[in-house]
Amino acid sequence: MDLDAYVAVHRPEWFRLSHLVDRANRPRRMSRTELDELVELYQRVATQLSVVRGRSHDQALVDDLSSLVIRARAAVTGGVDSGWHVVGRYFVATFPAAVYARRWWVIGTTVGSVLLALACALWITHDANARENLLPPSDVAQLCQHDFASYYTDNPASSFASQVWTNNAWVAAQAIGFGVLLGLPTLAVLVENAVNAGVVGGYMSSCGQTGQFFSLILPHGMLELTVVFAAGAVGLRLGWSLIAPGGRRRVESLAAEGRAAVSIALGLAVALAVSGVIEAFVTPSGLPTPVRIGIGALAWALFVGYVWVYGYRATAAGETGDLDDELTADLVPVTEAVTG
Amino acid sequence: MSQVVTGEAVAIDLRPARLGSRMIAGLLDLVIQLFVLYLLLIGAFIVVRPSDDALAAAVFLVVYVTGMLGYPVACETFLRGRTIGKMVMRLRVVRDDGGPIRFRHAFTRGLVGAVAERPGVLFGLPGVLAMSFSSRAKRLGDLFAGTVVVHESVPALLGAVPTVPAPLAGWVAQLDLTGLDDELTGTVRGFLARVHELSPEARERLGMELADQVRAVVTPAPPPGTPGWAYLSAVLAERTRRSYGRLRAVSRARYGPGEIPGIPLKYYPAHLTSPGPVAPPPLAVYPGGVPVAPFPVVTGVGWPGPAGPGPAGPGPAAGPPGPPR
Numbered sequence: 001m002d003l004d005a006y007v008a009v010h011r012p013e014w015f016r017l018s019h020l021v022d023r024a025n026r027p028r029r030m031s032r033t034e035l036d037e038l039v040e041l042y043q044r045v046a047t048q049l050s051v052v053r054g055r056s057h058d059q060a061l062v063d064d065l066s067s068l069v070i071r072a073r074a075a076v077t078g079g080v081d082s083g084w085h086v087v088g089r090y091f092v093a094t095f096p097a098a099v100y101a102r103r104w105w106v107i108g109t110t111v112g113s114v115l116l117a118l119a120c121a122l123w124i125t126h127d128a129n130a131r132e133n134l135l136p137p138s139d140v141a142q143l144c145q146h147d148f149a150s151y152y153t154d155n156p157a158s159s160f161a162s163q164v165w166t167n168n169a170w171v172a173a174q175a176i177g178f179g180v181l182l183g184l185p186t187l188a189v190l191v192e193n194a195v196n197a198g199v200v201g202g203y204m205s206s207c208g209q210t211g212q213f214f215s216l217i218l219p220h221g222m223l224e225l226t227v228v229f230a231a232g233a234v235g236l237r238l239g240w241s242l243i244a245p246g247g248r249r250r251v252e253s254l255a256a257e258g259r260a261a262v263s264i265a266l267g268l269a270v271a272l273a274v275s276g277v278i279e280a281f282v283t284p285s286g287l288p289t290p291v292r293i294g295i296g297a298l299a300w301a302l303f304v305g306y307v308w309v310y311g312y313r314a315t316a317a318g319e320t321g322d323l324d325d326e327l328t329a330d331l332v333p334v335t336e337a338v339t340g
Numbered sequence: 341m342s343q344v345v346t347g348e349a350v351a352i353d354l355r356p357a358r359l360g361s362r363m364i365a366g367l368l369d370l371v372i373q374l375f376v377l378y379l380l381l382i383g384a385f386i387v388v389r390p391s392d393d394a395l396a397a398a399v400f401l402v403v404y405v406t407g408m409l410g411y412p413v414a415c416e417t418f419l420r421g422r423t424i425g426k427m428v429m430r431l432r433v434v435r436d437d438g439g440p441i442r443f444r445h446a447f448t449r450g451l452v453g454a455v456a457e458r459p460g461v462l463f464g465l466p467g468v469l470a471m472s473f474s475s476r477a478k479r480l481g482d483l484f485a486g487t488v489v490v491h492e493s494v495p496a497l498l499g500a501v502p503t504v505p506a507p508l509a510g511w512v513a514q515l516d517l518t519g520l521d522d523e524l525t526g527t528v529r530g531f532l533a534r535v536h537e538l539s540p541e542a543r544e545r546l547g548m549e550l551a552d553q554v555r556a557v558v559t560p561a562p563p564p565g566t567p568g569w570a571y572l573s574a575v576l577a578e579r580t581r582r583s584y585g586r587l588r589a590v591s592r593a594r595y596g597p598g599e600i601p602g603i604p605l606k607y608y609p610a611h612l613t614s615p616g617p618v619a620p621p622p623l624a625v626y627p628g629g630v631p632v633a634p635f636p637v638v639t640g641v642g643w644p645g646p647a648g649p650g651p652a653g654p655g656p657a658a659g660p661p662g663p664p665r
Contacts, residue, residue, distance in 0.1 A: 001522065001583065001587075002522075002525065002580050002582075002584070003522070003525075003526065003529070004501060004529065004583075004584075005579075005580045005581075005582075005583035005584035005587055006583075008501075008580070009587040009591055010591075055522060055526065056526075058533070063355045063491075066354065066355065066438075067355060067491060067492045069438075070354070070432075070438040070490065071492055073438060073440070074421070074434070074439070074440035077439065077440060154393075154394075155393060155394035156391075156392060156394070156395075158395075159390070159391075159392050159394040159395035159398065160394045162394070162395060163395065163398040165398075166401045166405075167397070167398075167401060170401060170405060174455045176451070176455075177451045177454070177456050178455055180452050180466075180480045180481075180483075181456050181461075181466055185456075238484070251436060251483075252436075252486070254484055254486075255436070255483070255487075256486070258448050258452070258485055258486070259444050259445065259448050259484070259485060259486065261484075262444075262447060262448040262451050262452070262484070263447065266447075323442065323444050323445075
C-alpha cells in the first residue's frame with residue numbers, strides 16, 4: 001500500500017471528522033445523522049491512525065492524526081459530569097470510603113498531634129523558666145483575662161462562622177494539597193497546630209483557667225480538630241505514596257492516590273462548615289458548659305460514625321475513593337513494546 | 341513521544357506540551373485570573389458590604405479561591421480540558437490514555453496547582469522541576485491527577501508530494517512497479533522530503549544508492565540523462581497515482597459515486613483526482629540532460645544512462661534491462 005495514496009484518500013475524512021469534532025462541543029445543535037457520522041468516522045480514523053503510524057516516515061503526520069483521534073475520542077466518549085447522583089454518591093460512598101481507607105493514618109495523626117500538644121502544655125505548665133521566656137507576662141495576662149475568650153465574640157457570630165469555615169476549609173485543602181511535596185509542609189502545619197494549641201493551653205492552665213480553656217475549645221474543637229487531623233493525615237499519606245507507591249505502576253498509583261486524596265477535601269469542607277457554626281454560635285453562647293460540650297460531642301460522634309459506617313460499607317462494596325475504572329485511564333503501556 | 345493504547349485498542353502518540361508553551365498558556369491564564377479576581381473582589385464587596393473584619397476576611401478568601409482554584413477547574417471541566425490560555429496555545433489536558441478528563445481530574449490538578457505549585461511556594465520550583473524530569477512534562481498536578489497536557493492540531497498538509505516531472509510523463513506510464521515494496525518507497529520518500537537538509541556529499545551518495553536500489557526492482561530504466569531526483573520523484577508519484585486510483589475505488593464503493601458529504605472538493609488532491617492530459621509518448625533522452633539540484637546526475641559513470649553498471653551498486657543493477665526501446 002502506498003502511504004501517500006492512503007493519506008490522500010483519507011484526508012477528506014480527517015477534515016470532516018475535525019469539523020464534526022468542533023461542532024460536537026455543542027451536541028444539541030448536531031443532527032442525529034451527524035452524531036452517527038461522528039462516531040463512525042472516529043472509529044474509522046482511529047483505524048487509519050493505526051495503519052499510518054506503523055508505516056509512516058512522517059512523524060508530524062502521525063502526531064497530528066493522533067491528536068485528531070484524541071479530540072474525537074473526547075467528543076465521542078466525553079461528557080460533562082452532571083447530575084445530582086454524582087453528588088449523592090460522593091457523600092454516601094466516595095468520601096467516607098476514601099477517609100475510611102486512610103483511617104489508620106487519621107488515627108495516628110490524631111494521637112500524635114494530641115500527644116505533642118499535651119507535651120507542650122505540660123512543659124509550659126511545669127517549666128516556669130520557659131513560661132517566662134516564651135511570652136512576656138503582660139501578654140500572658142491579656143491572653144488569660146481577655147483574648148482567648150473574646151476571640152469568639154469579637155465579631156458577629158455569622159461573620160465569625162463564615163470566616164472560621166472558609167479559613168479552616170482552605171487550611172484543610174492546603175494540608176492535603178501540600179502532600180505532593182512529600183508531605184513535608186503538611187507535617188509542618190500539623191506540628192505548628194499542635195504546638196500552638198498546647199502552648200496556649202499550658203498558659204491558660206498556669207493561670208488557673210484550665211476549665212475555661214477546655215470549655216472554649218472542646219465544643220467545636222472535637223469536630224474541627226478531627227477534621228484538620230484527617231486532612232493532615234490524607235496529606236501525609238499522599239506524600240508517602242511518592243516514597244512507596246504500592247503495588248501498581250507508579251503513574252497509576254500516584255494518580256489514584258492523588259485523585260482520592262484531593263476529593264476528600266470537598267467532604268471535609270462540609271464537615272468544617274458544621275464545626276464553624278458550632279464555633280460561632282455554640283462555643284461563645286450562654287449555654288451551660290456541659291450542654292455546649294455535649295453538642296460538640298454529638299457532632300463529632302455523628303461525623304465519626306458516618307465515616308465509619310458508610311465508609312466500611314462502601315469499602316466492602318469495592319469503593320476506593322478514586323474514580324470508577326472506566327473514568328480513569330485505560331492504559332496499556334506500549335512504550336516498552338514498541339520502540340518509537 | 342509517548343505511546344499508549346486506548347480502550348479501543350488503538351495506539352496513540354501523545355505529543356506532550358513542554359514547559360515553554362505551557363508557561364505562556366499559564367501566564368495568559370494568570371492575567372485572566374488576576375482580572376477575574378479584581379472584578380470579583382469589587383463585585384463581592386459591593387454586594388456583601390462586609391461590616392466587620394471577619395466577614396471581610398471570609399469574602400476575600402472565597403474570592404481568592406474562586407479565582408485561583410475555581411477558574412481553572414471550571415474551565416477544564418466544562419471546556420473539555422482547556423482553559424482560555426490553553427485554547428490560545430492549542431493545548432488540552434487529557435487523561436494519561438488520551439481520554440477526556442472529568443471534574444475530579446480538573447479539581448486534583450487545580451488544587452495541587454493552587455496549593456503547591458503557585459509561584460509563591462519555593463519560587464514555583466516544584467512544578468518546573470517535576471515538568472523537567474517527567475518524560476511527559478507532567479507537573480505535580482498532572483502526576484497526581486493522571487493527566488497530561490498535549491498539543492492539539494488538525495492533520496497538517498503533507499510535505500511536498502512527489503510529482504512526475506513533465507518530460508517523464510510518457511515514460512512513467514510504462515513502469516512496472518510490482519517489485520517496489522513499501523519499505524523502499526518509504527525510504528525514498530523520506531529522502532526526498534529532507535533532501536534539502538542534506539550536505540551535497542550525503543545527498544549524492546544516498547541519492548545514488550537509492551536510485552540504484554529502485555532501478556534494481558523497477559523496469560524500464562529511465563531515459564538517458566534523467567537527473568536522479570526526477571527519476572525517484574517520478575517513480576514515487578506514479579506509484580502513488582496508481583495506488584490512489586485503487587483506494588479511491590474502495591472509498592467510492594463506501595460513499596457512492598459522489599464525494600464524502602461535507603468535504604469541500606479542495607480537500608481532494610487535485611493532481612490525483614483530475615484525469616490529467618493524455619500522456620505524451622516516451623522520450624528517448626531527458627531534455628537538456630543538465631545536472632539539476634538537488635542531486636545532479638553524474639553523467640558518464642553509468643547512472644542513470646544505460647551505458648554500464650552503476651557505481652558499486654547492488655548486484656541486479658549491474659545488468660539493467662536496457663533502454664526502453
